[in-house]
Amino acid sequence: xxxxxxxxxxxxxxxxxxxxxxxxxxxxxxxxxxxxxxxxxxxxxxxxxxxxxxxxxxxxxxxxxxxxxxxxxxxxxxxxxxxxxxxxxxxxxxxxxxxxxxxxxxxxxxxxx
Amino acid sequence: xxxxxxxxxxxxxxxxxxxxxxxxxxxxxxxxxxxxxxxxxxxxxxxxxxxxxxxxxxxxxxxxxxxxxxxxxxxxxxxxxxxxxxxxxxxxxxxxxxxxxxxxxxxxxxxxxxx
Numbered sequence: 547x548x549x550x551x552x553x554x555x556x557x558x559x560x561x562x563x564x565x566x567x568x569x570x571x572x573x574x575x576x577x578x579x580x581x582x583x584x585x586x587x588x589x590x591x592x593x594x595x596x597x598x599x600x601x602x603x604x605x606x607x608x609x610x611x612x613x614x615x616x617x618x619x620x621x622x623x624x625x626x627x628x629x630x631x632x633x634x635x636x637x638x639x640x641x642x643x644x645x646x647x648x649x650x651x652x653x654x655x656x657x658x659x
Numbered sequence: 660x661x662x663x664x665x666x667x668x669x670x671x672x673x674x675x676x677x678x679x680x681x682x683x684x685x686x687x688x689x690x691x692x693x694x695x696x697x698x699x700x701x702x703x704x705x706x707x708x709x710x711x712x713x714x715x716x717x718x719x720x721x722x723x724x725x726x727x728x729x730x731x732x733x734x735x736x737x738x739x740x741x742x743x744x745x746x747x748x749x750x751x752x753x754x755x756x757x758x759x760x761x762x763x764x765x766x767x768x769x770x771x772x773x774x
Binding site for chain 2: 552580582588589590591592595636638646647648649650651652
């Protein structure tokens with residue numbers, strides 16, 4: 547069965563620190579990969595997505611993620627976080643050709659000003 | 660263009676009652692998904708509707724059901740409410756039948772509290 551693991555449940559960083567949130571999935575076939583963000587009191591928004599091509603994808607607000615097929619990983623990165631990045635981040639996987647998305651349990655990021 | 664809209668924003672029900680949540684997808688989207696976001700459990704897939712039919716359901720009991728109407732809007736019904744059904748219920752929509760280039764877009768959710 548497909549599954550998504552986000553290893554860090556809570557992360558606390560100071561402003562300007564670098565961020566890397568881990569995401570690993572289990573599925574043997576071709577996948578589409580997503581990171582969503584939920585700011586406090588707001589709905590889920592798409593940060594970035596990977597379908598094919600360059601495994602390093604850039605999203606909104608300076609976020610990027612790298613798909614490493616051999617490691618079944620799609621880690622989210624940002625070189626320098628801001629207080630406004632405080633939110634919950636969800637990694638999601640979809641097996642290509644299907645419409646069922648599997649989400650990780652989320653990582654709560656708190657950035658201290 | 661309007662996004663995915665959900666109603667009500669908040670709903671308080673008593674254990675054993677039924678709750679009905681509604682969702683209107685983005686115009687042109689035919690697929691609607693329902694997710695439950697319970698505290699500490701992340702997003703759990705509930706149901707997927709496309710073209711009026713249930714295409715897939717997650718690991719939830721049958722008292723969670725729904726339907727999709729001809730205008731592609733959708734309802735989620737939860738019968739015999741239990742305290743642990745208290746959660747944020749998210750609806751999402753996407754284009755269907757467009758190959759692998761689809762992304763789902765989420766509404767703001769409906770908070771269901773069971774007391």
